[in-house]
Structure formats: structure tokens, C-alpha cells
Amino acid sequence: AQTVTQSQPEMSVQEAETVTLSCTYDTSESDYYLFWYKQPPSRQMILVIRQEAYKQQNATENRFSVNFQKAAKSFSLKISDSQLGDAAMYFCAYGLYQGGSEKLVFGKGTKLTVNP
Amino acid sequence: DVKVTQSSRYLVKRTGEKVFLECVQDMDHENMFWYRQDPGLGLRLIYFSYDVKMKEKGDIPEGYSVSREKKERFSLILESASTNQTSMYLCASSTGGTGSDTQYFGPGTRLTVL
Structure with missing residues (x-):
């Protein structure tokens, strides 16, 4: 079975800084x-960024980018x-199309706080 | 813009009651999903539907059923609500078919069962 692990339940960052x-x-x-x-908080979940596993190039959306390491499954x-x-809460998710059905498996989430 | 709406933002019910949670999407999406969100557990899939009158169990279907009589509407039913079903329920939809499609989420229904 597919599993997704987010090891950081909470993270914080200063405004204008970078966080991973x-x-x-x-x-x-x-x-x-x-x-x-x-x-x-109290708002709808929205997609931030998406990565296809067959693409080696890391996806980027404005200030958001990913570091996709397929061999390390990271x-x-x-x-x-x-x-x-x-x-916000950030959720990592794995998507699979199998047997005619599409499925997303989510991690438990990371709560990000941005300090002014 | 895709719009997914859910019938209630907050709902309080009593143990043993039959509860209906409604979800409507306006983008002619094939797939619709019901998730349960609990702190520290993330989102867990309850049921999904890839076509009208079609449904498949997700990871935690026990105690729930679903109905999809029309393409745009997907209902989650708690036949006899229990306190352990107190949770946030999220509905989502997608165009479907490849596993790559973005899922669009509704605002959620926070259900409390007393």
C-alpha cells in the first residue's frame, strides 16, 4: 500500500525567509x-503544485518549488x-490511477506559521 | 472557476440520528470524493464515485454510505451517527481518469455528534 509521511507536524518561518x-x-x-x-485556516484546500513522476525537472509555481528525488522517494x-x-496546513499527497480508479493518499500535514 | 459546495459548514447531531451531508460541484466533473479530516491523521478517503450511481469504498467506509443520483451531487450518509464520527468532512471533485487530475475541495462540514 502507498503511504505518505510528513515528518514535521509544525514549522515556522520569518516573513520574507525561505522554508522547506x-x-x-x-x-x-x-x-x-x-x-x-x-x-x-477556515478556508478551502487548494492545490499548490503538482509533479509527474516521469518528469525529472522539478515543478515550480512562482514562489513555490519542489525538490523531487524519485530514487529516494522524497x-x-x-x-x-x-x-x-x-x-496554513500543507498536505503532501500521492496520486495513482489504478484499475480504472483514481486515488489520492495524503500525509498527516504540516502546520506552517509565518512570523512577521 | 470550479466551485464545490457543501450543504452545511457546521452540523450538530445526536447519537443514533441519520445524517446527510450534501456536496455539489458545478464543473461537470466525473469523479467525486468524500474525506474525513482529523487532527494528526490528515485526510482519509471514505468513499468515491467515478460516475453516476457508481461508488467505491475508500480506506475507512465503515459506518458510512454514499449516493450519487446525479453527476453534480454526491451525498455522504451516516446511517446511525456515533460520537466517533465527530470530525471535519471534506468533499472533492476532479475531471478524473488519469490520477494526475487536481482535486477541487469544498469548504468542509464540521460535524459534532453528541
């Missing part, structure tokens, strides 16, 4: 997808120039 959130996963599949979702999220609005 860790995620590791376990799978025997070779073709899959990885996601980072953000859940601000998928960390780097937030540059942190802003107060980045404060």
Missing part, C-alpha cells in the same frame, strides 16, 4: 503523481520569500 517542508512516500509503482495542497516543498498569507 519535507515529504516522503512509499510505492512500488513507477508512474504516479505527487501534489502539495494548502489549507488556510518530495519536499520550498516556499521562497514567505508571506503572511502562506500560513
